[in-house]
Each structure stands twice: as C-alpha cells, then as structure tokens.
Amino acid sequence: MKVISAKDLELDEPQFKHCTGTRNACKLCTPLGACLAFRGVEGAIPFLHGSQGCSTYIRRYLISHFREPIDIASSNFSEDSAVFGGASNFKAGVANVVRQYKPKMVAVATTCLSETIGEDMTRLFHDYMKEEWFEGHPHMVKVSTPSYSGTHIDGFHAAVRALVATLAVPGDRTRRVNLFSGMVSAADLRYLKEVLEDHKVPYTLLPDYSESMDGETWSEYEKLQSGGTPIADIMASGCAQTSIEFGRTLSEYPSAGKFLSERFNVPNRQLGLPIGIRETDAFFEALAEVSGEPTPVKHTRERGRLVDSLIDGHKYVFEKRAIVYGEEDLVVGIASFLSEIGVVPVLCASGGKSGRLKRSLHDAIPTLDDRTHIHDGIDFAQIGEMADTLRADFIIGSSKGYQLSRKLDVPLIRIGFPIHDRIGGHRVLHLGYRGAQSLYDTIVNALMDVKQTNSPIGYSYL
Ligand code: SF4
Known part of the structure; x- marks a missing residue:
C-alpha cells in the first residue's frame, strides 16, 4: 500500500500563462x-x-x-x-x-x-x-x-x-436522521427521499428543492412554489439521532452537521457524495446502521445490475482519459466513479479552494496515481491550457465546459450545475447505484458514438 506523504498532498504548481485575472x-x-x-x-x-x-x-x-x-x-x-x-x-x-x-x-x-x-x-x-x-x-x-x-x-x-x-431546538432524542445532501440535482433529492423512506426512518432532508424547483404545472399562479423542507422538521433537527452530511472536503468547514454536533450533541457522519459503487456502499452501510434495517432488496438489486453492466461495457471505457471539473465534492465523487469503471481522470479541476481537494481525492480513490493532475482555484482558461496536452477522450462537468469540448473535439458529459444548453439538467441523477447506472450508460454511449462516427465503415454493430 502506498503511503501518502504531506508532500504528495501539495497541489501541483500550475505553470500557466501569466494572467492576474480570472478568465471564465x-x-x-x-x-x-x-x-x-x-x-x-x-x-x-x-x-x-x-x-x-x-x-x-x-x-x-x-x-x-x-x-x-x-x-x-x-x-x-x-x-x-x-x-x-x-x-x-x-x-x-x-x-x-x-x-x-x-x-x-x-x-x-x-x-x-x-x-x-x-x-x-x-x-x-x-x-x-x-x-x-x-x-x-x-x-x-x-x-x-x-x-x-x-x-x-x-x-x-x-x-x-x-x-x-x-431554527433547531433541543429536546428529547428521536429516531430522526438529518441528511445534508449538498448542492445536488432535483432528481438526486427525490432519490434520497425514496431511499430514506425505504429504510423506514423519519428524516429531515435539508434543503429539499425537488418540488419547489421542479414542480408540476399550476392551475393558478403561485408566488412561492410549494415544496421544500418543512420548518418544523428543521426545528426538530436538534433532537435527531444522527446527521449524515455529504462532502469529503467539509472536514474543516463549519457545516450544519458540525453545528448540531457541537450545540446539541447530534452525532455527525461526513461521507463522500454517494457517486459510484464505493461511495454509495458507504452511504447504504450508514443507513443500515442508523435504521437498524438491512439494505432493502430493491437497492441491492440495483447494485447487482450496475455491476453486471460495468462488465458489459468495460471494453468501451477501459483506459479512456477524462477531464473532470466543477465543485470540489462533485469532482471527488465523479473521479472516484470513473476510477471504478477503468477511466483515468487525467485532470481533476475546481474553482473552489477548500485546500482539501487533493486529500479528499486520495481518500476516495486509494489507487490514484501520478497520471491524475489535481488543481484547485483554477479557471476555464487554465483548464484549457492544460487540456492541450492531456489527450482526453471526454470531459465531464457543467455546460460551462462546452467551449472546451468543442475545442478538443471530444464529448461533454453534462452533469452538476449549471446545464444551460440542454433540457432536464435538474433531472440528471448522479447519486446512488441508480445514478451511477445512468451516468455509466451516458458515458459509454457517448464513447460508442465517437467510435461509430469516426469509423470509415460506419458499423451499426459495435
Ligand atoms: S454577489 Fe454575485 S452577482 Fe453580486 S456582485 Fe458579487 S459575484 Fe456579482
């Protein structure tokens, strides 16, 4: 096992064209x-x-x-x-x-x-x-x-x-679980609620914009769309049995979970965003522990189907090279997932500067090696400069990477926020075995499309 030294955790010193301002x-x-x-x-x-x-x-x-x-x-x-x-x-x-x-x-x-x-x-x-x-x-x-x-x-x-x-108030301890999911999609929030309900635990999911920002059509105009975490549930978060918050880079951060732990002694578990198999396993293990229920069979079956599909598609993704960019915790989750499916994340880049990106990536991906460049505090102009030599097969992140994908002539897998050039960005599912399945199919199909398009024969059977 490779021992990671403090030197390993220093971020690569960027050698970019001199520029004092942020460009994109x-x-x-x-x-x-x-x-x-x-x-x-x-x-x-x-x-x-x-x-x-x-x-x-x-x-x-x-x-x-x-x-x-x-x-x-x-x-x-x-x-x-x-x-x-x-x-x-x-x-x-x-x-x-x-x-x-x-x-x-x-x-x-x-x-x-x-x-x-x-x-x-x-x-x-x-x-x-x-x-x-x-x-x-x-x-x-x-x-x-x-x-x-x-x-x-x-x-x-x-x-x-x-x-x-x-808003949180003290009181008698309850079975409630607080889940602080971080900035995920509306589809992710709906998925998390389904998982919590399947485990039969009362919960406070904060925030919950799955309905208020992705609701039905109205018969009458609503000044403030319905949906959202009830205020009474936020008040009850101080009496919960535990908090789970997603974000490997949050360890030094004065987060909500940490506040409840310090003020009301609510134990806090910090997990990575449950993207891919390893990080999702950790989430389901935590839920099994706090609910006292084994993982419902519906979810173990989703995991099994996912593993089966990884075998089916392995030959299309193995040793492909990807540039991952965006929010630090999303980058960690996606890079972890890519490593699981055999893709090399050749660049992990974020504009965030928590100082925890490299450590979090190494914690989430024990096999990470020096083929992966890691940069925080970076802008799209700098990502573009690095990308020139990285020979990426695809890039993955928000729609702000479109110009880069166009310049490199490689597919852009749209995830996270914002997605401004496609419909349904808020319905992209990233989390859990189900989200990994959806991401996997999207990535494999994008790579198959490139292969098919670039073939002089135009095979219809790949
Ligand atoms: S708060 Fe946001 S929109 Fe307003 S000046 Fe600052 S960066 Fe610009």
Whole structure:
C-alpha cells in the first residue's frame, strides 16, 4: 500500500500563462448557492441585501437550469445606499416582501457590495424586528455570503448551517436522521427521499428543492412554489439521532452537521457524495446502521445490475482519459466513479479552494496515481491550457465546459450545475447505484458514438 506523504498532498504548481485575472471562472457566485438552499425550505423567500443586478444574475442562472420561475427579492442598493448604507432599503424591502408574498421565512443573504461597505446585519435585523415585528411574523434567517471569498458551494453550505443554527431546538432524542445532501440535482433529492423512506426512518432532508424547483404545472399562479423542507422538521433537527452530511472536503468547514454536533450533541457522519459503487456502499452501510434495517432488496438489486453492466461495457471505457471539473465534492465523487469503471481522470479541476481537494481525492480513490493532475482555484482558461496536452477522450462537468469540448473535439458529459444548453439538467441523477447506472450508460454511449462516427465503415454493430 502506498503511503501518502504531506508532500504528495501539495497541489501541483500550475505553470500557466501569466494572467492576474480570472478568465471564465470554474465556480459561481456565493449568494447563488445560498438562494438555492433557501428555496429548498417550505415557504421561504430568498432576499439579497445588495443591488438588483445580483438578484437578476442569480435568477437567470437558476431559471435557465431548472426551467422554473424563482423570485429573489432585493434591497435594491443605489449609489446612496453604497455610500451611506442600506438600512432603510433593507427595512422597506423586507416589509414589502412580508406583505406581498406572505412567506413563512425571509432568508437574507449578503452580496459583495453590502459586505464591502461592512453592513452590520445583526443591527439591521434587530432594528427591523423592533419596528416591524408582529404576532405570526415569518421567521428571519441571515447568512454572510461575500462572493469574493468563496464559491456557490460555500454559500450553499453556509445557508444550510444558518438555517439549523437559527431554527433547531433541543429536546428529547428521536429516531430522526438529518441528511445534508449538498448542492445536488432535483432528481438526486427525490432519490434520497425514496431511499430514506425505504429504510423506514423519519428524516429531515435539508434543503429539499425537488418540488419547489421542479414542480408540476399550476392551475393558478403561485408566488412561492410549494415544496421544500418543512420548518418544523428543521426545528426538530436538534433532537435527531444522527446527521449524515455529504462532502469529503467539509472536514474543516463549519457545516450544519458540525453545528448540531457541537450545540446539541447530534452525532455527525461526513461521507463522500454517494457517486459510484464505493461511495454509495458507504452511504447504504450508514443507513443500515442508523435504521437498524438491512439494505432493502430493491437497492441491492440495483447494485447487482450496475455491476453486471460495468462488465458489459468495460471494453468501451477501459483506459479512456477524462477531464473532470466543477465543485470540489462533485469532482471527488465523479473521479472516484470513473476510477471504478477503468477511466483515468487525467485532470481533476475546481474553482473552489477548500485546500482539501487533493486529500479528499486520495481518500476516495486509494489507487490514484501520478497520471491524475489535481488543481484547485483554477479557471476555464487554465483548464484549457492544460487540456492541450492531456489527450482526453471526454470531459465531464457543467455546460460551462462546452467551449472546451468543442475545442478538443471530444464529448461533454453534462452533469452538476449549471446545464444551460440542454433540457432536464435538474433531472440528471448522479447519486446512488441508480445514478451511477445512468451516468455509466451516458458515458459509454457517448464513447460508442465517437467510435461509430469516426469509423470509415460506419458499423451499426459495435
Ligand atoms: S456582485 Fe458579487 S454577489 Fe453580486 S452577482 Fe456579482 S459575484 Fe454575485
């Protein structure tokens, strides 16, 4: 067994063309992640303390991916607010939203501008509540999300932590399991609920935007789409028997699970995103332990069919080379899955900078060798420079990699967020044996398509 030294865990020193700025970031705006997490709470409206442009940009990104409307309120900073502070805009804005939307929660995230001028959000909340509070007023939650010091994933995790830190209450221990899934697709959330229900354990899945961001057609317009984690369930998270949170890079992070563990002694298990067989096995083992039930046969059969299909398709994927990019934990999960099926992840790249990417990849993939380059804090221009020499057979990540796939003339396997150039990005299933099956079929078929297209004969039997 190879012993990993501290030197091995230092990230490769990038030798890129000198450039002081970020060119096409491989990450998104921090409050975007917070807004999505907040829309995963029943009756919550996200409210940005900052300029309208931030809320418009975030809405555009979310709508183009989910193909659903989303309202994000804003305190609408003007030049005056940027100089003298946005206290009056904040007060008027929140009061308007409460009156017009009648939400169950107003969930406030800061933006670059309000953070830069040093808005004292605790004082703003205090002053607002002193003047505007009434019996039955919606819950108020706030999170600090300066985009220049993080990514959309940092905003997402910070918002989830803020929700439990504000709402969870102590009480008698219950059988409940808290599941903090991270920023996964609507299809992934529905899958996780099915798995939890199959294990017959009461649960708090936070957040849950599987309906609010992927709902049915309405007979009448809904200002705030239904669905989302009930507020009562978030309150009950402090009495749960355990928390499970996905994210190998979260170990140093002040996460929701860690908060509940420190404040209410709720044991916290941090697992990798359950992508591929190894990481999904760990998730099902944890569920069997906390539920006291063996893995339901429906899921063991899905695992068996997956293993069988890996044998069927092995000759098409073995030793193929892939570039993986995106959020750090997604990169870890996908790279782990690729290694299982015989694909070499020649580059694992992320715009995130948790400092845990390399360690997490080595933990998840014991066989990782020096054919894999690992870079955090990287942008798409730098990924493109590296890709020139890597001879990748395909790339896998969000639709932001389309230009790269076009330049390399290799398939792009669209996963994660955002997917803006295809329909159904939010219905891509990544998690569990079922998600691995779907990803596997997509990857193998993309490679078979390349082989078929490039064949001078045009075989119809591959
Ligand atoms: S200014 Fe900051 S918070 Fe606003 S959209 Fe840009 S990155 Fe996001």
